[in-house]
Amino acid sequence: MLSQIEKGNANPSLNTIKSIAQALEIPLFKFFIEPEKEDISINILKKEDRKIINTKKIRYELISPEGPTNIECMKMIFTEKNAETSIELMAHKGEEIALLLSGKVEITIGDQSCEMKPGDSVYIPALKPHKWTNLNTGESVVIFSVTPPEF
Numbered sequence: 001m002l003s004q005i006e007k008g009n010a011n012p013s014l015n016t017i018k019s020i021a022q023a024l025e026i027p028l029f030k031f032f033i034e035p036e037k038e039d040i041s042i043n044i045l046k047k048e049d050r051k052i053i054n055t056k057k058i059r060y061e062l063i064s065p066e067g068p069t070n071i072e073c074m075k076m077i078f079t080e081k082n083a084e085t086s087i088e089l090m091a092h093k094g095e096e097i098a099l100l101l102s103g104k105v106e107i108t109i110g111d112q113s114c115e116m117k118p119g120d121s122v123y124i125p126a127l128k129p130h131k132w133t134n135l136n137t138g139e140s141v142v143i144f145s146v147t148p149p150e151f
Helices: 002-007 014-024 028-032
Strands: 052-054 058-062 072-078 095-102 105-109 112-116 121-124 130-134 140-147
Touching (some): 072 130
Antiparallel strands (some): 058 072, 072 140, 095 121, 105 112, 105 130
């Protein structure tokens, strides 16, 4: 019967559909919902349209295009030596992966600190207190992604 239904050679009764739904352990209504059309449009965020947050010694740029996403990407630019993201270690609900593009920074996660050089990356677990410090005499640039979005 399933083969005939798949080939379009048979029209199942509601009882047959109910039996199939029970065997597959899915709700009956799933068979009557039209699949959503996937939006395949390209969503580009132009550099000049980025949202920017400036603090005294750090600039944050949102580099994620707007849309239904569970991840957010940011560019963090340290403008002065010894600039810190916070005085105390801070935690947030999102887990994070960061890549140092240029400069030299120290990442402190919990009671451990590590110096990072360009090309190094780090994983920061959700709810783990951490902070960043610029060790470079000039600018340092970090790209990071957070899920779920925080900014």
